[in-house]
Amino acid sequence: xxxxxxxxxxxxxxxxxxxxxxxxxxxxxxxxxxxxxxxxxxxxxxxxxxxxxxxxxxxxxxxxxxxxxxxxxxxxxxxxxxxxxxxxxxxxxxxxxxxxxxxxxxxxxxxxxxxxxxxxxxxxxxxxxxxxxxxxxxxxxxxxxxxxxxxxxxxxxxxxxxxxxxxxxxxxxxxxxxxxxxxxxxxxxxxxxxxxxxxxxxxxxxxxxxxxxxxxxxxxxxxxxxxxxxxxxxxxxxxxxxxxxxxxxxxxxxxxxxxxxxxxxxxxxxxxxxxxxxxxxxxxxxxxxxxxxxxxxxxxxxxxxxxxxxxxxxxxxxxxxxxxxxxxxxxxxxxxxxxxxxxxxxxxxxxxxxxxxxxxxxxxxxxxxxxxxxxxxxxxxxxxxxxxxxxxxxxxxxxxxxxxxxxxxxxxxxxxxxxxxxxxxxxxxxxxxxxxxxxxxxxxxxxxxxxxxxxxxxxxxxxxxxxxxxxxxxxxxxxxxxxxxxxxxxxxxxxxxxxxxxxxxxxxxxxxxxxxxxxxxxxxxxxxxxxxxx
Amino acid sequence: xxxxxxxxxxxxxxxxxxxxxxxxxxxxxxxxxxxxxxxxxxxxxxxxxxxxxxxxxxxxxxxxxxxxxxxxxxxxxxxxxxxxxxxxxxxxxxxxxxxxxxxxxxxxxxxxxxxxxxxxxxxxxxxxxxxxxxxxxxxxxxxxxxxxxxxxxxxxxxxxxxxxxxxxxxxxxxxxxxxxxxxxxxxxxxxxxxxxxxxxxxxx
Numbered sequence: 001x002x003x004x005x006x007x008x009x010x011x012x013x014x015x016x017x018x019x020x021x022x023x024x025x026x027x028x029x030x031x032x033x034x035x036x037x038x039x040x041x042x043x044x045x046x047x048x049x050x051x052x053x054x055x056x057x058x059x060x061x062x063x064x065x066x067x068x069x070x071x072x073x074x075x076x077x078x079x080x081x082x083x084x085x086x087x088x089x090x091x092x093x094x095x096x097x098x099x100x101x102x103x104x105x106x107x108x109x110x111x112x113x114x115x116x117x118x119x120x121x122x123x124x125x126x127x128x129x130x131x132x133x134x135x136x137x138x139x140x141x142x143x144x145x146x147x148x149x150x151x152x153x154x155x156x157x158x159x160x161x162x163x164x165x166x167x168x169x170x171x172x173x174x175x176x177x178x179x180x181x182x183x184x185x186x187x188x189x190x191x192x193x194x195x196x197x198x199x200x201x202x203x204x205x206x207x208x209x210x211x212x213x214x215x216x217x218x219x220x221x222x223x224x225x226x227x228x229x230x231x232x233x234x235x236x237x238x239x240x241x242x243x244x245x246x247x248x249x250x251x252x253x254x255x256x257x258x259x260x261x262x263x264x265x266x267x268x269x270x271x272x273x274x275x276x277x278x279x280x281x282x283x284x285x286x287x288x289x290x291x292x293x294x295x296x297x298x299x300x301x302x303x304x305x306x307x308x309x310x311x312x313x314x315x316x317x318x319x320x321x322x323x324x325x326x327x328x329x330x331x332x333x334x335x336x337x338x339x340x341x342x343x344x345x346x347x348x349x350x351x352x353x354x355x356x357x358x359x360x361x362x363x364x365x366x367x368x369x370x371x372x373x374x375x376x377x378x379x380x381x382x383x384x385x386x387x388x389x390x391x392x393x394x395x396x397x398x399x400x401x402x403x404x405x406x407x408x409x410x411x412x413x414x415x416x417x418x419x420x421x422x423x424x425x426x427x428x429x430x431x432x433x434x435x436x437x438x439x440x441x442x443x444x445x446x447x448x449x450x451x452x453x454x455x456x457x458x459x460x461x462x463x464x465x466x467x468x469x470x471x472x473x474x475x476x477x478x479x480x481x482x483x484x485x486x487x488x489x490x491x492x493x494x495x496x497x498x499x500x501x502x503x504x505x506x507x508x509x510x511x512x513x514x515x516x517x518x519x520x521x522x523x524x525x526x527x528x529x530x531x532x533x534x
Numbered sequence: 535x536x537x538x539x540x541x542x543x544x545x546x547x548x549x550x551x552x553x554x555x556x557x558x559x560x561x562x563x564x565x566x567x568x569x570x571x572x573x574x575x576x577x578x579x580x581x582x583x584x585x586x587x588x589x590x591x592x593x594x595x596x597x598x599x600x601x602x603x604x605x606x607x608x609x610x611x612x613x614x615x616x617x618x619x620x621x622x623x624x625x626x627x628x629x630x631x632x633x634x635x636x637x638x639x640x641x642x643x644x645x646x647x648x649x650x651x652x653x654x655x656x657x658x659x660x661x662x663x664x665x666x667x668x669x670x671x672x673x674x675x676x677x678x679x680x681x682x683x684x685x686x687x688x689x690x691x692x693x694x695x696x697x698x699x700x701x702x703x704x705x706x707x708x709x710x711x712x713x714x715x716x717x718x719x720x721x722x723x724x725x726x727x728x729x730x731x732x733x734x735x736x737x738x
Contacts (some may be wrong), residue, residue: 030709047716
């Protein structure tokens, strides 16, 4: 008894229970527990009390959570842990197994059941849209991956419709760098699609294992992914969820295969409408996606930029602690400069990624094939610097901006020039013509009289002169009024051309000297015109 | 279409205010199957049971805007689980009295309203709920333990196999089995307390 009491120690029980005890303390306690029923009871009470032990027995015995190893959720094909939402990560096995009720029983050993003609052999993973199963196709004697629309969505008409539409669209894309879709059954009780089972790993897994990639690898993977995207875009299909987890690297050849076209987000949209919950990781979203605006194929180009960034640096560009903060950074922030993180990345690649990362889709590359070509050219140059020239420098935003700006200034200059010419000619016309006018008037005096004034009998030529002079003056007055109004109009135009620029840019932006000079000349011409007219 | 991002952002923003962005996902993961199981046990057809799930989830997600982040009133999780239960019990009571089809405001009122009478429905639902929360938590914590530790817990506590036999099968001492099963159970309870908002979520 004395021995028992010295070794019974509630504090130590608690420590061991919370896993905070040393191995030695733990094995000591284990030995003690074998003899001491009192401490066994204490330990169990501290852990939970009889009602919890009872609940565990009654509630968990109906749940199929195998007591063996959890079983790695290794994805050969599509959905990896990265693409699972937190709740799915937290509770995989039981939920899937409960959801496999739609399978018809099968007598084939190792088969979990049958779906259509396919023997289901394993659960690979779960994404936003449903379960991914590994299956065997007995007819063609090959393994396939089957994506099944999750039960909670199979009964939702909108989700079914989108699933069917996206799956059919995806099946139409046949390209070396896109995971082929063999079959789509969207009409049955459980909609599903059958695709090639790619053995290999995802780019995400590769990044997790080895961090930033070699430049040639970045270009090769980027180029192939862009080419796959281009093929899909040509079919009018937007992926909407381009991220390293959806870029598969096929074994041995490491051929890039894009998977999950339009599917994950198709169902996510429905899910968000209903529950307001954002599924999956937003890290590779585009700003237009993050803000909930309509997207087109250029959303994939932004995401491709993020994938390239991740390959260069080993991490995604827009990272933050919470999903909301990630979305905010995507919309407003600029990623940390690539070359600060990995100085081995050349400028031109950082520029390409920068252009893909433009917030405004119109400022990005406009097609995936353009990107694929550019990366291919760079790769070719890298591999054969002698025979292949390096592609020209990227016409980045700053260049484009400066170009458009200079165009604006060309406009302003042109307008000013037109004014100058008009004013100048008007001044010339107004200043010199006094004599010429008089001469001309003298020459065709009769005619002009006959036109302007009723012929006056008994009137001599001298009496006519003041009249014609007055007529000439009044005409120049009309001209001047016209000129003035034209001048004002042009000035207004010039002003309007300048205004939006001023409003957009910083208010203190300097006006180029040339324009100031032109403006000065314009003013002096103007005043000259006025003084002459007087 | 325009309300999608708004809903999403407002929900995310509210969750963030509550400092707990996992709360909703975890809540849905536990509550949806619980509501479904309850509805089926009440004799509802599959489609009707799913409708009920959707109705509950939608009402609750909309009600999140009305949540008052006052620490005195308890955690967001605790509130979430409480109003969902209120809604469900009241909804079930209404079903019993008259056929479904009342307006939105009715549903909104049921969110904050304590169930009038705790009858057979609430007991039935609580059992379904406990079942879900236990299996959810078991899944959630399983990867935290070594295979043998988990097996020791599962075989002795859940399957009620004799301790000595399990110890031999797993190559452990009986004392180690006692420690293993208690440790898993303690963690399980802790995880359930955390998901329901009774204790702050230090981990995860």
